[in-house]
Amino acid sequence: MRKTILITGASSGLGEEMARQFAALGHDLALCARRTDRLDALRAELVARHPGQRFEVRALDVNDDEAVFAVFRAFQADFGTIDRVVVNAGLGKGAPIGTGGYDANKATAMTNFVAALAQTEAAMEIFRAQHAGHLVMISSMSAMRGMPRTVTTYAATKAGVAHLAEGLRAELAGGPIAVSVIYPGYIRSEMNERVKNAPFMVSTEKGVRSMVEAIEKEKPHARVPAWPWVPLGVAMRHLPLPLARRLMG
Numbered sequence: 635m636r637k638t639i640l641i642t643g644a645s646s647g648l649g650e651e652m653a654r655q656f657a658a659l660g661h662d663l664a665l666c667a668r669r670t671d672r673l674d675a676l677r678a679e680l681v682a683r684h685p686g687q688r689f690e691v692r693a694l695d696v697n698d699d700e701a702v703f704a705v706f707r708a709f710q711a712d713f714g715t716i717d718r719v720v721v722n723a724g725l726g727k728g729a730p731i732g733t734g735g736y737d738a739n740k741a742t743a744m745t746n747f748v749a750a751l752a753q754t755e756a757a758m759e760i761f762r763a764q765h766a767g768h769l770v771m772i773s774s775m776s777a778m779r780g781m782p783r784t785v786t787t788y789a790a791t792k793a794g795v796a797h798l799a800e801g802l803r804a805e806l807a808g809g810p811i812a813v814s815v816i817y818p819g820y821i822r823s824e825m826n827e828r829v830k831n832a833p834f835m836v837s838t839e840k841g842v843r844s845m846v847e848a849i850e851k852e853k854p855h856a857r858v859p860a861w862p863w864v865p866l867g868v869a870m871r872h873l874p875l876p877l878a879r880r881l882m883g
Contacts, residue, residue, distance in 0.1 A: 643723030
């Protein structure tokens, strides 16, 4: 069944590839990000490939709270309904705590958690009015445990958004609004293009395919790709912290 899907952070990386793969499945898309030149190029590509579908784009800095609500409402007005919102926009900057990198850590915390809260509020405002919808939160396998060094703040934000979504799922269980949390492992994207030695890294296309499959099934939570991240997720949660840390490289 064709859905209208809103994706934030759609101009690059996982968001851009999700747009391509959801479009290939026949869905209409509402795409937003800061870089409108990239959004326009992506829209042109999608229109050429899928002329019978609708693709709308808007500029959005997710750290602008008022803009988040305005853009989400504008997309709803465009399409008449928003069936799914993918809270994807994120930032991967960071420094070891207490080493002078507070600005980078604060930026990551504001984008990955506070801005995600704003997106969740805006999405749920629409879904509650519609009495239907599917909220998708893109977390990370780093949310399984506290992570060291430059990843400490990033991992904390991804754990935070996962709990935000889980709290909503507990509230909404059995109702018409679904909530999913996706925990990607190492999937190649612009955010991690400089990482050379990450274990189990997969291509953007392959990794996003596993994400899209889980989202389409409206799974409450999914560690993707399933191999090796389902068993590794169990190990990360239960092994002593030094061993869990080694699993993540």
